[in-house]
Amino acid sequence: MRLRVLTYNIRHGLGIDGRQDLSQILPVLSGSHADIICLQEVDKGLLRSGFANQAAWLGARLGFHAAFESNFGLPLAGMGNATLSRWPSYSTWNKKLPSDGEPRGLLCVQVDHPEAGRVAFFNTHWGLSEAQRLEQAQVCAGQVNGAGKPCVLCGDLNAIPDSTELMMLMREAQLQDAGPNNAPTFPADEPESKIDYVLFTRQWSLVEAQVLDSGASDHLPLLAELELSS
Numbered sequence: 267m268r269l270r271v272l273t274y275n276i277r278h279g280l281g282i283d284g285r286q287d288l289s290q291i292l293p294v295l296s297g298s299h300a301d302i303i304c305l306q307e308v309d310k311g312l313l314r315s316g317f318a319n320q321a322a323w324l325g326a327r328l329g330f331h332a333a334f335e336s337n338f339g340l341p342l343a344g345m346g347n348a349t350l351s352r353w354p355s356y357s358t359w360n361k362k363l364p365s366d367g368e369p370r371g372l373l374c375v376q377v378d379h380p381e382a383g384r385v386a387f388f389n390t391h392w393g394l395s396e397a398q399r400l401e402q403a404q405v406c407a408g409q410v411n412g413a414g415k416p417c418v419l420c421g422d423l424n425a426i427p428d429s430t431e432l433m434m435l436m437r438e439a440q441l442q443d444a445g446p447n448n449a450p451t452f453p454a455d456e457p458e459s460k461i462d463y464v465l466f467t468r469q470w471s472l473v474e475a476q477v478l479d480s481g482a483s484d485h486l487p488l489l490a491e492l493e494l495s496s
Contacts, residue, residue: 267381267494268473271444271464272300273420274487275391278309278320278345282455282481288320290482292327295350298478298489303330303350304389304420307483310334311343321348335360337371337391347373347389347421356384361409364401365393372406376415382494386413390421392431399424399431407438416469416494422462422485432463441465444490446475451486464490471495 272295279288295303305324309315325332331351336344337360346360357376362369373389390406392399410417419441425432427448435441444464450457457477462485464475475490 267379268491269302269382269494270298270300270489270491271302271304271387271418271420272298272487272489273304273422273462273464275306275422275462275483275485277307277483277485278312278315280483282484286315288315288318288323292324294478294480294482294487295324296328298487300489301352302387302418304387305348305350306389306391306422307345308334308348309345310336312339312345321350325350331355333358333373333375335371335373337362338369346371347391349373349375349387349389351375351377351387353377353379361405363390363392363405364398366395366398368393370402372409374409374413382416384415386415386417388417388419390419390423392421392423392425394424396429396431399429400434403431403435404438407435410439410441410467417467418470418492419465420463424461427460436465440468442468442472444472444475444488444492446477449477451477451488453484454481454486457486462486462488464488466492469495
């Protein structure tokens with residue numbers, strides 16, 4: 267069984283051209299033919315993005331189920347992570363991560379896949395300091411280890427491939443990196459650093475991965491095709 271997973275920090279639809287336009291994101295998502303889409307910096311009810319519920323807007327147009335959790339903001343508005351899925355979830359929850367400054371979270375969406383059974387997808391956006399990320403990596407590893415099923419963890423980790431925090435996460439949760447070949451994902455106009463990841467547990471194997479070209483955000487989307495071992 268194969269599955270296409272996309273991770274993308276959409277910067278609330280603010281493109282490298284300076285235009286706030288969520289419709290620029292939509293063709294990137296639909297053109298990827300992804301089954302699971304993990305998005306970061308997603309807005310709900312904020313002035314800067316026209317008070318839109320961005321996860322719901324994108325999900326409706328793709329025909330996907332949308333899960334959104336705000337990590338900071340007002341009770342009915344804020345910014346956080348969103349996971350769009352071709353299949354409905356049977357469980358969704360958000361784990362607050364240790365944060366200094368902007369609050370961060372780990373969104374988990376668990377689905378019943380018609381062939382693979384129950385699968386857990388984690389979606390996160392780590393902080394800007396190494397000290398924060400080390401703590402956040404520890405919590406994320408614990409959550410993956412406690413899931414008890416095939417897992418995929420995606421997100422903007424703000425960490426380069428040989429960083430201590432990424433190595434800790436991969437070691438403690440026994441995760442592999444979908445790559446490809448440490449291709450950079452940031453900044454979108456002149457990419458220099460790989461900080462966006464699709465990581466997967468040992469039940470999966472990598473078929474292929476690619477960084478997609480887009481100017482719809484300051485990050486580039488990363489797409490991976492995974493195969494679940496029989």
